Amino acid sequence: MKKNKRRTIFLFIIFSVVTGLQAQNVKPFYEMSRKEIDEVIRDLSRKQWTPAQKINYISGYFLGTPYHLTCVGDGPYALYETMPLVNFKETNCMAFCEHVLALSISDN
Numbered sequence: 001m002k003k004n005k006r007r008t009i010f011l012f013i014i015f016s017v018v019t020g021l022q023a024q025n026v027k028p029f030y031e032m033s034r035k036e037i038d039e040v041i042r043d044l045s046r047k048q049w050t051p052a053q054k055i056n057y058i059s060g061y062f063l064g065t066p067y068h069l070t071c072v073g074d075g076p077y078a079l080y081e082t083m084p085l086v087n088f089k090e091t092n093c094m095a096f097c098e099h100v101l102a103l104s105i106s107d108n
Contacts (some may be wrong), residue, residue, distance in 0.1 A: 004092045029088040030065045054104035
């Protein structure tokens with residue numbers, strides 16, 4: 001029983017590293033056009049991966065993204081924070097987590 005658990009953990013780690021390395025060799029979101037980002041998201045939605053695998057893959061596209069404390073807001077009609085709802089040109093810790101999770105569980 002312990003061998004199966006260890007083997008599963010080992011395979012998960014290996015897959016995570018390989019998937020993460022693949023994502024690191026691609027153009028990051030902050031350098032992409034909206035059309036390019038849309039193509040990545042559509043491609044991801046066609047993959048039959050678990051949410052964990054998608055998280056691992058999509059997070060690689062955020063590597064090197066410039067940090068900005070107030071990078072996202074409530075949109076152009078907000079009273080206080082008029083920054084866009086989604087911003088792939090810069091990020092902070094919370095926006096990074098929200099974007100990666102949203103993209104990993106989205107169907108399209």
